[in-house]
Amino acid sequence: MFDIETQVEPVSEASPFGPAIEFRDVELAFDDRVILDKISFTIRRGETKIVLGGSGSGKSTIIKLVLGLLRPDAGTIFIDGEDITQCDEQELTEIRKKIGMVFQEGALFDSLSVYDNVAYRLAEEGIDEDEIEHEVIRMLRFVDLEDAIDKMPIELSGGMRRRVGIARALVGSPPIVLFDEPTAGLDPPTARTICELAIKLRDLEGVSSIFVTHEMNNLKYLSSEYAIVDGEGRVHFEEEGDKLCLINTKVMMIKQGAIIFDGTDEELQLTSDPYIHRFIKGR
Amino acid sequence: MALGISSLMNLISRFLVELQDIxxxxxxxxxxxxxxxxxxxxxxxxxxxxxxxxxxxVSLTGFFTGCVLILQAYPTLEYYGAQSSAGQSVAITLIRELGPVLCALMVAGRVGSAISAELGSMVVSQQIDAMRALGTSPARKLVTPRVVALVVTLPLLTVAADIFGLIGGGIIARYLYALDANSYITSLRTGITIQDILGGIVKPIVFGFLIGLISCHKGLTTQGGTVGVGKSTTDAVVLSSITIIIADFFLSKVLQGFFSSTLF
Structure with a gap:
């Protein structure tokens, strides 16, 4: 088993070089059930942390803690250098503006059209309608769903709902994006499209992200491919190899609320831990 | 015995937690x-x-309540030779008690269940989490408009139910018991006081507030997927209905004290 590095760097208040997200000895329990047991990790700016783990291991709880939807029993959580465990709901609202969240099933508002869903955050902030329209179209173009702008969520397929969810999360260009099992239940090509969007965000927009998943294909795409733009502005995906090794993607594995691995995908493949081995090999 | 005390303590603590949340x-x-x-x-x-x-x-409920009131009251009034008070008896019963309470119960069944189911579905499909993640307070966006709408509309609906009830009573009195229409209307006009009308407006304001708050609370605390939505919907209607009945007693007592010159 890998030793987990618990020594963490001091955080400078909202420093442009400090980590985007940092957990220090975070604990959470519901009644007698321990959900997270003293977990500590750091996500640097522009870095993607792939969080692996079985069902009920505490992966999605980490995301809820980052958003401030849950409060830890102990420990501190820093978002952009700010300790959110001390924030009230009003302060959390300001911090949430820096974070985009992609939910498992999209979590689109059923009563609103695709346009209104994507425009939601800007409309709530009272932004000018022309500006909202421009931003919504830009985001829907990013997820290749411009044609669905007037549709209602009920008319969309599962994959389209997730992509609209991504567009909604990216409105306002938040520097942090959280993905909560965004490919669960999707066919492989659609799941690949979602991963490509996450790669584009990481490599072309410099977004820091947490990507919660238990699908090994996602790990393979995110940890071995990168996005580049050619001279004509088209985006291409290439695999890391001799000329480039991705250092902006890390993998973390959780088991029963504790981190059992935190490192690169290459290190993960070399681990001798039987649980991790079974998880990544499927047997 | 120990088990009984423990169950009672659980019940009390659950009630206190619920009260705190509301x-x-x-x-x-x-x-x-x-x-x-x-x-x-x-x-x-x-x-x-x-x-x-x-x-x-609500209008239909009010209409037939007025009809049945006169149907039940008229033979007794006739026995005592007080047929001319038929309008007054319907008006007082409807405006003071049955109008506000029945109207609130109907709205609790129709609207309270809808609010609870809608918010509960939003909880289980993570739309409430999404709303919070997008920087919106669900209380401000979802609860406030619904409670305000109930507080404003329930008194108006109650007035509608009262009017239809009085019309229904009048129709039965005129066509079933051959009571003179003028006698019925005169009895209404002399029988109703301003305190009756004020009391009949104050009660639905409070009931609307209670239905809204309880239904929203039940919806927003939904747990356990679609089964949980069903449970919270049932709980919302049952709790709203019981609260309305209990609140009606205390409100009547308070209003009775407030308008001490009249009987509430």
Whole structure:
């Protein structure tokens, strides 16, 4: 088993070089059930942390803690250098503006059209309608769903709902994006499209992200491919190899609320831990 | 014995936790009224859904309640030779008690269940989490407009139910018991006081507030997927209905003290 590095760097208040997200000895329990047991990790700016783990291991709880939807029993959580465990709901609202969240099933508002869903955050902030329209179209173009702008969520397929969810999360260009099992239940090509969007965000927009998943294909795409733009502005995906090794993607594995691995995908493949081995090999 | 005490303590602590949650929701709702954005469009939409949407069933309930009141009361009044008081008896019963209570119960069944189911579905499909993640307070965006809409529309619906009830009573008195229409109307006009009308307006304001707060609370605390939505919907209707009946007694007592010259 890998030793987990618990020594963490001091955080400078909202420093442009400090980590985007940092957990220090975070604990959470519901009644007698321990959900997270003293977990500590750091996500640097522009870095993607792939969080692996079985069902009920505490992966999605980490995301809820980052958003401030849950409060830890102990420990501190820093978002952009700010300790959110001390924030009230009003302060959390300001911090949430820096974070985009992609939910498992999209979590689109059923009563609103695709346009209104994507425009939601800007409309709530009272932004000018022309500006909202421009931003919504830009985001829907990013997820290749411009044609669905007037549709209602009920008319969309599962994959389209997730992509609209991504567009909604990216409105306002938040520097942090959280993905909560965004490919669960999707066919492989659609799941690949979602991963490509996450790669584009990481490599072309410099977004820091947490990507919660238990699908090994996602790990393979995110940890071995990168996005580049050619001279004509088209985006291409290439695999890391001799000329480039991705250092902006890390993998973390959780088991029963504790981190059992935190490192690169290459290190993960070399681990001798039987649980991790079974998880990544499927047997 | 020990088990019994432990169950009782559990019940009390659950009640206190529930009361605390509802009070917190009420506080957040009040703050929602104070701060921008106030979601006036949503309030108007809810008033249309709740008020206009419930008008038909409330009017029908009021009409037939008025009919049955005169049907039951008239033979007794006739026995004592007090047929001329038929209008007054219907008016007082309807405006003071049955109008506000029956109207509130109908709205609790129709609107309370809808609110709870809608918010509960939003919880299980993570739309409430999404709303919070997008920087919106669910209390301000969802609870405040619904409670305000209920507080505004329930008194109006009650007035509609009262009017249809009086009309229903009049029709039965005229065509079943051959009571003179003028005698019925005169009895109504002399029998109703301003205190009756005020009391009949104050009660639905309180009932509307209770239905809104309880239904929103039950919806927002839904747990356990679609089964949980069903449970919270049932709980919302049952708790709202019981609270209405209990609150009616205390409100009547308070109003009785307030308008001490009249009988409430």
């Amino acid at each position: 009070t917190l929701l009420f506080w957040r709702m009040l703050r929602g009224l104070r701060k921008q954005p106030r979601y006036f469009d949503e309030m108007v939409r809810q008033m249309d859904l709740i008020g206009v949407g419930s008008l038909a069933i």
